[in-house]
Amino acid sequence: MSDFRDVRIEELSHLLSERSRTGETMLLNMGPQHPSTHGVLRLLLELDGEIVVNCVPDIGFLHTGVEKNMEAKTYQKAEVMVDRLDYLNPLGNNLVYCLAVEKLLELDVPPRAQVLRVILAELTRINSHLVWVGTSGLDLAAMSTFLYAMREREKILDIFEMCSGQRMMTTYIRPGGLWRDVPVEFEAAVRDFVRIMPKRIDEYESLLTKNFLFLERCKNIGVISAEECIQWGITGPVIRGAGIAYDLRKARPYSGYEHYEFDIPTYQGGDIYARYMVRMEEMRQSLRIIQQAMDTLPIGPVRSNNRKYVPPPRSEIGISMESLIHHFKLWTEGFTPPVGSVYAAIESPRGELGVFLESDGSPKPYRVHYRTPSFANLQIMPLLTRGHFVADVVGIIGSIDIVLGDADR
Amino acid sequence: MGIEQKTGNLGVVTARLEDVVNWARTNSMWPMLFGLACCAIEMMAAQASNYDLSRFGMELNRASPRQSDLMIVAGRVSRKMAPVVRQLYDQMPDPKWVIAMGDCASCGGVFNNYAILQGVDEILPVDVYVAGCPPRPEGLIHGIVTLHEKVRQETLKDWK
Amino acid sequence: MDEKLQPVVQSLQARFTLSVSEFRSEVNLQVDKQDLPRVAVALRDEFGFNMLVDITAVDYWPADAPRFHLVIHLLSLQTNRVLCLRVPVDAADPVCPTLDKIYPNATWYEREVWDMFGIRFEGSSDLRRIVLPADWEGHPLRKDYPLGYEEVQFTFNFDEISQRKTAPKK
Numbered sequence: 001m002s003d004f005r006d007v008r009i010e011e012l013s014h015l016l017s018e019r020s021r022t023g024e025t026m027l028l029n030m031g032p033q034h035p036s037t038h039g040v041l042r043l044l045l046e047l048d049g050e051i052v053v054n055c056v057p058d059i060g061f062l063h064t065g066v067e068k069n070m071e072a073k074t075y076q077k078a079e080v081m082v083d084r085l086d087y088l089n090p091l092g093n094n095l096v097y098c099l100a101v102e103k104l105l106e107l108d109v110p111p112r113a114q115v116l117r118v119i120l121a122e123l124t125r126i127n128s129h130l131v132w133v134g135t136s137g138l139d140l141a142a143m144s145t146f147l148y149a150m151r152e153r154e155k156i157l158d159i160f161e162m163c164s165g166q167r168m169m170t171t172y173i174r175p176g177g178l179w180r181d182v183p184v185e186f187e188a189a190v191r192d193f194v195r196i197m198p199k200r201i202d203e204y205e206s207l208l209t210k211n212f213l214f215l216e217r218c219k220n221i222g223v224i225s226a227e228e229c230i231q232w233g234i235t236g237p238v239i240r241g242a243g244i245a246y247d248l249r250k251a252r253p254y255s256g257y258e259h260y261e262f263d264i265p266t267y268q269g270g271d272i273y274a275r276y277m278v279r280m281e282e283m284r285q286s287l288r289i290i291q292q293a294m295d296t297l298p299i300g301p302v303r304s305n306n307r308k309y310v311p312p313p314r315s316e317i318g319i320s321m322e323s324l325i326h327h328f329k330l331w332t333e334g335f336t337p338p339v340g341s342v343y344a345a346i347e348s349p350r351g352e353l354g355v356f357l358e359s360d361g362s363p364k365p366y367r368v369h370y371r372t373p374s375f376a377n378l379q380i381m382p383l384l385t386r387g388h389f390v391a392d393v394v395g396i397i398g399s400i401d402i403v404l405g406d407a408d409r
Numbered sequence: 410m411g412i413e414q415k416t417g418n419l420g421v422v423t424a425r426l427e428d429v430v431n432w433a434r435t436n437s438m439w440p441m442l443f444g445l446a447c448c449a450i451e452m453m454a455a456q457a458s459n460y461d462l463s464r465f466g467m468e469l470n471r472a473s474p475r476q477s478d479l480m481i482v483a484g485r486v487s488r489k490m491a492p493v494v495r496q497l498y499d500q501m502p503d504p505k506w507v508i509a510m511g512d513c514a515s516c517g518g519v520f521n522n523y524a525i526l527q528g529v530d531e532i533l534p535v536d537v538y539v540a541g542c543p544p545r546p547e548g549l550i551h552g553i554v555t556l557h558e559k560v561r562q563e564t565l566k567d568w569k
Numbered sequence: 570m571d572e573k574l575q576p577v578v579q580s581l582q583a584r585f586t587l588s589v590s591e592f593r594s595e596v597n598l599q600v601d602k603q604d605l606p607r608v609a610v611a612l613r614d615e616f617g618f619n620m621l622v623d624i625t626a627v628d629y630w631p632a633d634a635p636r637f638h639l640v641i642h643l644l645s646l647q648t649n650r651v652l653c654l655r656v657p658v659d660a661a662d663p664v665c666p667t668l669d670k671i672y673p674n675a676t677w678y679e680r681e682v683w684d685m686f687g688i689r690f691e692g693s694s695d696l697r698r699i700v701l702p703a704d705w706e707g708h709p710l711r712k713d714y715p716l717g718y719e720e721v722q723f724t725f726n727f728d729e730i731s732q733r734k735t736a737p738k739k
Contacts, residue, residue: 062490523714
């Protein structure tokens with residue numbers, strides 16, 4: 001185990017300015033344990049008084065070795081590890097993994113499962129944005145927003161628990177569809193949520209949007225231009241806050257998103273305030289999508305019938321010999337996919353979340369790689385913090401909305 | 410009866426020293442803000458208004474280890490983070506307690522590989538383990554109440 | 570092949586030696602590592618693939634030449650098309666030219682590939698370990714690196730493991 005205090009300055013000298021060596025600027029460690037770094041992120045700030053001259057992010061404090069561990073498990077068992085990457089978007093991680101596996105296997109997904117996946121993905125998006133608004137507000141000293149946002153989040157977690165038994169790490173979306181059908185109380189709970197949520201979003205906006213203190217702390221802080229976003233490969237609310245309407249749900253639609261009518265919110269300015277406005281509007285658009293999806297929910301099975309890849313329901317095992325054999329083979333050995341590699345991506349609340357999956361024909365994935373938006377978006381930290389005060393760094397980290405489980409994997 | 414009858418009118422109450430000190434420690438145990446991963450989100454949900462931790466005197470998360478009594482290790486501890494955790498534990502003044510929240514902090518959880526410590530008890534002495542992935546807020550509250558019961562049974566000899 | 574990618578692939582095939590393969594309607598181009606910077610510049614400037622989505626690698630141990638395939642995904646925002654480049658890298662010479670002069674965000678992806686696979690990028694402005702501690706030895710995602718799991722204690726081996734396992738720290 002290394003002693004993290006031994007940051008050898010010579011190693012970082014190419015990233016810091018000349019003045020750090022003469023002692024004119026100070027190096028401050030904003031360490032892994034910090035109330036406002038949204039997880040275990042370490043920033044090395046080079047300060048000239050209170051102004052940040054350079055910022056060197058140091059990640060890896062939550063490195064879990066998921067990609068290596070998934071190579072040792074079969075495709076179905078590996079999905080369990082996947083929820084815990086971006087832990088604020090667990091169903092999104094499941095969904096992108098299942099989209100990659102289904103693309104590889106050319107597995108069909110029944111229409112009811114597609115619509116339910118959309119509903120769950122949008123509920124997860126609202127859940128993630130609620131945590132974001134709560135914690136970012138908390139960083140910028142708006143404590144009551146946190147308590148209000150958590151109150152709404154409990155309703156979403158109740159819906160997840162109703163479907164799958166688990167509040168957060170549900171592993172509910174499986175290759176071929178969903179694990180099982182939603183219970184009868186699902187529709188009433190979701191419709192109730194969609195009915196009360198717009199007024200609650202208005203409540204959060206009334207606390208923050210025209211608040212003079214919030215505006216002072218957010219306007220023209222952490223500005224990034226549209227060209228820089230493209231150069232640095234930034235996706236998600238950051239690029240939409242810089243004015244470019246790029247959303248994977250419209251650009252490369254998946255799981256039936258092309259059937260729903262919704263807008264992509266953008267805002268000009270590229271600062272913290274723009275990203276805040278984009279996320280608040282995204283929550284409203286998500287409610288719109290959920291409403292349309294609930295109205296068009298078809299009746300039918302929720303998982304594919306292809307017994308070579310999808311285990312049969314338990315009720316069938318007692319009456320059919322083939323089902324028993326399929327069940328046995330799938331749970332002991334796993335299925336054998338064709339050889340090849342695929343890339344599938346979804347729009348997570350943070351940006352483009354992609355899975356690169358390569359198979360060599362064996363029941364265990366040969367290589368799974370998660371292209372995570374937090375890892376990509378964290379690269380612009382030096383760019384955004386240059387020239388701002390130390391107090392602004394906190395707001396900037398919050399506005400990029402990083403989740404360290406996503407960044408470190 | 411006895412002394413209380415005579416001194417009660419003067420506003421004096423007698424009790425055992427251990428009871429009073431343990432009562433004071435449990436009712437105002439300040440946790441250190443140490444959320445690492447997914448369990449941290451459930452810890453935040455436990456502190457929010459639905460499952461209130463404020464009733465235990467814990468709504469205030471001290472960011473500085475020097476001012477806190479309780480370290481709730483919420484989340485998986487990776488090998489890069491382990492020296493940091495140990496240093497923070499060493500910086501906490503006595504008396505201090507540790508709750509290992511969740512499966513990853515108790516035993517390594519789902520992740521049995523090169524990068525994750527198989528249980529934070531490899532580097533810290535843990536008082537209460539809370540199982541779950543992540544444990545429900547009620548589970549965390551059960552863990553905290555168990556810790557309170559453990560603290561209430563401490564005697565003069567256990568105090569540091 | 571997709572009609573928007575067809576002209577791109579044909580034009581590149583005329584200028585560089587690359588092999589094209591298609592799988593599940595995705596286009597994979599296998600490029601030699603010396604050609605990689607020029608192919609990337611051509612894709613960025615002439616064909617509008619202005620966003621680098623990902624750089625990762627796959628290890629084919631015990632195969633030696635090539636041992637690794639560097640996998641690069643490029644995105645064109647105007648046409649919404651993703652192109653995948655694969656660069657074979659040998660075990661004897663795990664070096665590859667860097668892309669961070671062309672796409673600035675390549676730095677961190679290359680650092681991760683260096684950290685996890687040990688493929689060095691020449692000309693890189695910043696090549697250090699990123700997700701593992703700075704003094705870690707080895708490159709975990711290589712196939713000859715062990716998973717490092719701890720043997721699980723069941724009832725049949727409980728006593729045996731208890732004897733060699735260190736007790737929890739007190």
